[in-house]
Amino acid sequence: MAKTIVQKYGGTSVGDTTKIKNVANRIKSYFDNGDNVAVVVSAMGHTTDILVDLAEQITDNPPKRELDMLLSTGEQVSVALLAMALESIGVPAKSFTGFQIKMMTDGNHSNAKIDSIDRTRIDHAFSERKVAIIAGFQGIDKDENITTLGRGGSDTTAVAIAAALGADECEIYTDVNGVYTTDPNKVPEAKMLDQITYEEMLELASLGAGVLHSRSVELAMNYGVTIHVRSSFHREPGTLVVSEDKIMEKMKVSGVTVKNDQARVTIPDVKDQPGIAAELFTALSAKDIIVDVIVQSSPRDGVNTISFTISKKDVPTTKLVIEDLKKKLSSGALEIDDDIAILSAVGVGMKSHVGVAAQMFQALATEGVNILMISTSEIKISCVIPQSKSKQGVQAIHSAFGLGN
Amino acid sequence: MAKTIVQKYGGTSVGDTTKIKNVANRIKSYFDNGDNVAVVVSAMGHTTDILVDLAEQITDNPPKRELDMLLSTGEQVSVALLAMALESIGVPAKSFTGFQIKMMTDGNHSNAKIDSIDRTRIDHAFSERKVAIIAGFQGIDKDENITTLGRGGSDTTAVAIAAALGADECEIYTDVNGVYTTDPNKVPEAKMLDQITYEEMLELASLGAGVLHSRSVELAMNYGVTIHVRSSFHREPGTLVVSEDKIMEKMKVSGVTVKNDQARVTIPDVKDQPGIAAELFTALSAKDIIVDVIVQSSPRDGVNTISFTISKKDVPTTKLVIEDLKKKLSSGALEIDDDIAILSAVGVGMKSHVGVAAQMFQALATEGVNILMISTSEIKISCVIPQSKSKQGVQAIHSAFGLGN
Numbered sequence: 001m002a003k004t005i006v007q008k009y010g011g012t013s014v015g016d017t018t019k020i021k022n023v024a025n026r027i028k029s030y031f032d033n034g035d036n037v038a039v040v041v042s043a044m045g046h047t048t049d050i051l052v053d054l055a056e057q058i059t060d061n062p063p064k065r066e067l068d069m070l071l072s073t074g075e076q077v078s079v080a081l082l083a084m085a086l087e088s089i090g091v092p093a094k095s096f097t098g099f100q101i102k103m104m105t106d107g108n109h110s111n112a113k114i115d116s117i118d119r120t121r122i123d124h125a126f127s128e129r130k131v132a133i134i135a136g137f138q139g140i141d142k143d144e145n146i147t148t149l150g151r152g153g154s155d156t157t158a159v160a161i162a163a164a165l166g167a168d169e170c171e172i173y174t175d176v177n178g179v180y181t182t183d184p185n186k187v188p189e190a191k192m193l194d195q196i197t198y199e200e201m202l203e204l205a206s207l208g209a210g211v212l213h214s215r216s217v218e219l220a221m222n223y224g225v226t227i228h229v230r231s232s233f234h235r236e237p238g239t240l241v242v243s244e245d246k247i248m249e250k251m252k253v254s255g256v257t258v259k260n261d262q263a264r265v266t267i268p269d270v271k272d273q274p275g276i277a278a279e280l281f282t283a284l285s286a287k288d289i290i291v292d293v294i295v296q297s298s299p300r301d302g303v304n305t306i307s308f309t310i311s312k313k314d315v316p317t318t319k320l321v322i323e324d325l326k327k328k329l330s331s332g333a334l335e336i337d338d339d340i341a342i343l344s345a346v347g348v349g350m351k352s353h354v355g356v357a358a359q360m361f362q363a364l365a366t367e368g369v370n371i372l373m374i375s376t377s378e379i380k381i382s383c384v385i386p387q388s389k390s391k392q393g394v395q396a397i398h399s400a401f402g403l404g405n
Numbered sequence: 406m407a408k409t410i411v412q413k414y415g416g417t418s419v420g421d422t423t424k425i426k427n428v429a430n431r432i433k434s435y436f437d438n439g440d441n442v443a444v445v446v447s448a449m450g451h452t453t454d455i456l457v458d459l460a461e462q463i464t465d466n467p468p469k470r471e472l473d474m475l476l477s478t479g480e481q482v483s484v485a486l487l488a489m490a491l492e493s494i495g496v497p498a499k500s501f502t503g504f505q506i507k508m509m510t511d512g513n514h515s516n517a518k519i520d521s522i523d524r525t526r527i528d529h530a531f532s533e534r535k536v537a538i539i540a541g542f543q544g545i546d547k548d549e550n551i552t553t554l555g556r557g558g559s560d561t562t563a564v565a566i567a568a569a570l571g572a573d574e575c576e577i578y579t580d581v582n583g584v585y586t587t588d589p590n591k592v593p594e595a596k597m598l599d600q601i602t603y604e605e606m607l608e609l610a611s612l613g614a615g616v617l618h619s620r621s622v623e624l625a626m627n628y629g630v631t632i633h634v635r636s637s638f639h640r641e642p643g644t645l646v647v648s649e650d651k652i653m654e655k656m657k658v659s660g661v662t663v664k665n666d667q668a669r670v671t672i673p674d675v676k677d678q679p680g681i682a683a684e685l686f687t688a689l690s691a692k693d694i695i696v697d698v699i700v701q702s703s704p705r706d707g708v709n710t711i712s713f714t715i716s717k718k719d720v721p722t723t724k725l726v727i728e729d730l731k732k733k734l735s736s737g738a739l740e741i742d743d744d745i746a747i748l749s750a751v752g753v754g755m756k757s758h759v760g761v762a763a764q765m766f767q768a769l770a771t772e773g774v775n776i777l778m779i780s781t782s783e784i785k786i787s788c789v790i791p792q793s794k795s796k797q798g799v800q801a802i803h804s805a806f807g808l809g810n
Contacts, residue, residue, distance in 0.1 A: 017462035051482070057422035058486055059493035066492070069500050070485035073478035077456070080475035081463055087471070088464035095474050099504055100549050144505050 004126075005030055007171045008040040008136065008158035013232040014078050015045035017085075023173075023232065024085035027131060031091050036126040038165060040136045040158040041082055043074025064109035068138075068148045072098065075135035075154070083133045093131040096121060098138035098146065103157070105139035105147045112139055112147035114156065114219075117164040134161060152213020159216045163223035170220065171228045172212065178229050178238030179204070179211055181403035182256040187395055189404030193254060194237075197244045200254045201227075203346040203380045217241065244348055252356050253347035253401040258394045260341045260387055262292070263315050264372060266307045267322065268332030272299040276329065277306065283321050289314045293342060293375040293382055303330075307373055309384060312338050340372060341390035344382040345397055357381050363400035369393045409531075410435055412576045413445040413541065413563035418637040419483050420450035422490075428578075428637065429490035432536060436496050441531040443570060445541045445563040446487055448479025469514035473543075473553045477503065480540035480559070488538045498536040501526060503543035503551065508562070510544035510552045517544055517552035519561065519624075522569040539566060557618020564621045568628035575625065576633045577617065583634050583643030584609070584616055586808035587661040592800055594809030598659060599642075602649045605659045606632075608751040608785045622646065649753055657761050658752035658806040663799045665746045665792055667697070668720050669777060671712045672727065673737030677704040681734060682711065688726050694719045698747060698780040698787055708735075712778055714789060717743050745777060746795035749787040750802055762786050768805035774798045 007027070014020050030037050051070050055062045062070075079095035086093035102118035125132040136154025139147045149156050155172055162170035176184075177192050179201065184190035196204075198221035205214045211229055220227050220241065230238030244250070270276060277296065284291055294308040310318055315338055322334055343364075350356045357374075360381055364371060369392065373384035385393055398404060412432070419425050435442050456475050460467045467475075484500035491498035507523035530537040541559025544552045554561050560577055567575035582597050584606065589595035601609075603626035610619045616634055625632050625646065635643030649655070675681060682701065689696055699713040715723055720743055727739055748769075755761045762779075765786055769776060774797065778789035790798055803809060 017459060020463065054422060054482070054486060055489060058425065058489045061493070062489040063492050066485045066488045066500055069488070069502075070482060073481045073485075076478045076481075077459070077475060080471045080478075081459060083471045083474070084460060084463045084467040087468050088466070095471055097474075097551070146502070 002034055002036050004036040004038070004165050004167045005169070005171070006038045006040070006158055006162040006165065006167045007173060008154055009042065009173045009232060010154065010175070011042040011045050011048070012175045013173050014041055014082065017081065020044075020078075020081050020085050024082060024089055024091070026232070027086060028089055028091050031131055038122055038132045038134060038161055038167075039082065040134045040154055040161060041075060041078040042136050042154040043071075044078055044081075047074040047077065065145055068109045068146050071148055072135070072138040072146045075137050079133045079135045086131055086133070091131055092129060093133055094125045095133040095135070097135045099140045099144065101134060103139035103160075105141055105149070107141035107143070107145065107147065109145075109147055111150035112141070114139060114149070114160050117160055119164050122161070122165065149215075152216055155213050155216035156219060159219045159223070159225055159227065162225045163219065167225070169226045169228050171230060173230060173232035174211060175231065175233070176211060177231045177236065179241070179255070181254065182394055182398050183258070186258070186391060187398055189395075189398060191403060193239050195240045195242055195247050196254055197247060197348050198241060199244065199379055200346050200348055201241045203344070203377075204255050204257060212241070247348075250349040250352065251347050252349035252353045253345045253403065255346050256394055256397045256401070256403065257344050257346070258341055258390050259292070259344075260390055261312045262309045262340050262342055262384070262387075263312045263336055263338035264307060264309050264340050264384060265318060265322075266305060266335040266337075267330050268305050268335070269303045270306050270330045272302050272304050280306070280322075280325060280329065283325060284310075284318065287317050287321055289318055289321070293373055293384055295373050295375060309340065309342060309373070337372070339387050340384055341387040341393075342382050342384050343390065343393050343397060344380055345401065346380045348379050350379050350381070359400055360397055363396040364393055367392050367396045369396070407439055407441050409441040409443070409570050409572045410574070410576070411443045411445070411563055411567040411570065411572045412578060413559055414447065414578045414637060415559065415580070416447040416450050416453070417580045418578050419446055419487065422486065425449075425483075425486050425490050429487060429494055429496070431637070432491060433494055433496050436536055443527055443537045443539060443566055443572075444487065445539045445559055445566060446480060446483040447541050447559040448476075449483055449486075452479040452482065470550055473514045473551050476553055477540070477543040477551050480542050484538045484540045491536055491538070496536055497534060498538055499530045500538040500540070502540045504545045504549065506539060508544035508565075510546055510554070512546040512548070512550065512552065514550075514552055516555035517546070519544060519554070519565050522565055524569050527566070527570065554620075557621055560618050560621035561624060564624045564628070564630055564632065567630045568624065572630070574631045574633050576635060578635060578637035579616060580636065580638070581616060582636045582641065584646070584660070586659065587799055587803050588663070591663070591796060592803055594800075594803060596808060598644050600645045600647055600652055601659055602652060602753050603646060604649065604784055605751050605753055606646045608749070608782075609660050609662060617646070652753075655754040655757065656752050657754035657758045658750045658808065660751050661799055661803045661806070661808065662749050662751070663746055663795050664697070664749075665795055666717045667714045667745050667747055667789070667792075668717045668741055668743035669712060669714050669745050669789060670723060670727075671710060671740040671742075672735050673710050673740070674708045675711050675735045677707050677709050685711070685727075685730060685734065688730060689715075689723065692722050692726055694723060694726070698778055698789055700778050700780060714745065714747060714778070742777070744792050745789050746792040746798075747787050747789050748795065748798050748802060749785055750806065751785045753784050755784050755786070764805055765802055768801040769798055772797050772801045774801070
């Protein structure tokens with residue numbers, strides 16, 4: 001029986017018409033094997049930026065419905081051109097927009113969630129021995145308004161298509177070879193991983209490893225779709241993102257990440273009273289401020305110290321929010337250190353190996369890196385350190401866990 | 406009761422974001438009157454050319470379905486930006502693609518015909534006191550494939566919307582003031598017409614007067630929609646295109662047109678046999694060659710002379726077609742004069758006035774212009790003349806019928 005293959009090509013892979021032709025040639029080799037091929041495509045290169053710029057020339061605050069109407073054209077251009085490129089090399093192909101495959105989403109414009117997909121038209125394309133080319137990033141709500149899925153939306157589209165078609169694997173083509181133990185641009189010893197679990201990938205994604213967006217990984221995890229992150233520039237396999245039970249040898253640590261340009265905010269003398277922390281973080285999230293590590297000391301003399309990290313750019317807004325809450329919150333003076341980084345080690349093996357945290361702290365101590373905050377979860381340990389030591393710190397941890405070549 | 410106004414803005418009227426803002430301001434003045442406003446928009450300036458160029462970088466022969474998928478994005482960008490521009494000046498607006506208003510067409514990609522429109526969403530926008538912004542040029546077929554309407558498609562969309570909404574008038578905004586008695590760039594005395602009949606407009610459109618496409622005029626005639634051709638650069642009224650019974654004083658001649666770069670093909674000694682002419686013109690139309698004036702002499706000695714005009718660029722293909730038919734067709738040598746022009750005078754008044762043709766021939770004779778072929782219809786007289794005399798000829802006829810200022 002014919003296999004069903006789902007592939008996703010990002011904006012850099014379809015950056016110009018020459019690259020689109022290359023992608024078509026790659027697809028042809030799968031099609032010629034006799035497999036059913038569904039391809040999800042992003043907008044070409046900088047198309048989205050150009051469209052956003054047009055909108056900004058009109059208004060600072062475009063209605064989100066209209067922005068989705070505008071941005072969804074980028075992917076529509078890509079699917080049409082890719083279908084043409086395939087047809088021109090003798091591969092029958094048919095392109096589809098979100099509305100044509102009934103990619104139903106909620107009505108949350110610019111960040112919609114997928115509810116369902118109708119596979120009828122894709123199946124029909126397969127039955128005609130055609131490649132189905134599907135516009136990523138876009139859907140429609142129940143009133144047929146065009147919606148977009150937000151950052152990483154095309155990855156999410158691809159995984160959702162793979163789930164709907166019952167495909168075993170979803171190939172995500174990108175401009176890197178796969179998922180690395182750490183950023184290879186910063187740490188030359190970084191090694192590509194053959195496999196990684198969904199959980200680890202989620203932690204790495206949320207830590208900004210940047211290859212896959214969390215939502216696509218969550219969706220893949222829910223539907224048991226294996227994601228294959230690989231390069232569109234060569235034919236070598238990349239990294240498989242799979243469920244934990246498919247990985248025999250769990251690594252203690254699979255990856256190390258660093259997040260620079262963070263700030264640590266410390267509020268001393270916070271009254272030890274129920275609801276105080278909730279009020280603070282609700283107020284911050286109302287301003288779209290993402291808080292990463294949160295540490296609260298044990299109460300002493302009826303007061304706590306609350307520390308948390310935010311992105312450096314959010315410091316001014318955070319100050320205003322805390323100023324507003326000042327009377328309720330604290331009697332102490334706010335301290336802000338905006339020269340910090342967060343190092344994290346991620347690995348499902350941590351669950352069964354003891355001493356991973358200690359090993360990490362020791363590696364940093366040996367390099368003379370002072371740890372300002374610590375936060376741990378089941379498969380992640382994060383340390384807040386001075387930004388000046390971040391490169392040194394990553395290298396020390398990477399090597400301590402034997403991740404290099 | 407609120408009036409319903411339908412407006413269409415062409416590509417030059419929405420050529421950049423500044424022009425889009427100007428269009429928004431114009432729409433606002435209608436909206437502020439309390440009227441229901443539906444606006445049809447074309448793609449911005451050269452967007453369509455840019456998209457076609459992308460397709461040509463991929464293949465010389467793109468599948469028409471995919472070309473429609475590609476080109477329809479141009480109008481989608483325009484409607485989103487115009488809706489944003491309206492919202493930014495406090496005018497609530499909602500944009501719609503062809504599929505969202507169920508602009509149903511046949512499946513004839515790149516030249517589809519409109520079957521029906523569902524006015525529900527437009528009415529709903531009106532009931533919310535919103536301007537409805539509709540993507541011109543595009544529709545969907547019964548399988549929800551995106552189709553486009555071909556040349557002048559946005560005009561056709563606008564008239565179809567006006568018909569569906571029962572609007573009295575459809576305003577077509579363009580970069581000229583209205584419809585002129587002849588090309589004002591070539592004849593300075595050309596005068597703008599206040600009114601013109603559908604029939605006259607159809608003859609002028611098919612003669613290349615260029616302001617309105619024939620299909621939109623036909624549709625307007627069928628549904629009794631008055632078209633108002635006017636400039637988007639000022640507020641002066643333009644030309645109304647109406648039914649004959651709305652015009653009190655019919656002019657003998659309303660407009661004079663010239664078509665340059667034509668060729669006259671003469672086939673002598675064609676056997677006087679049923680089906681010969683049909684075979685010839687079927688073969689030509691199979692090669693997409695548009696034949697304009699056709700003249701056949703009365704048979705003499707069992708043979709005819711057939712002359713017809715084509716566009717100069719079609720001469721080589723026409724030669725090949727006739728070569729193929731040579732044995733069946735004729736024993737004589739093909740004659741081609743590729744240095745001719747066609748002058749036409751159009752006016753519904755011709756139907757009730759005698760001597761119009763004579764007046765036209767006299768005007769040309771006085772200027773020493775030799776007439777090579779003559780063809781007449783109920784409201785049009787066309788003369789084929791040497792191209793070198795075309796400017797002189799137009800001016801003579803224009804002045805003979807008192808069309809100048």
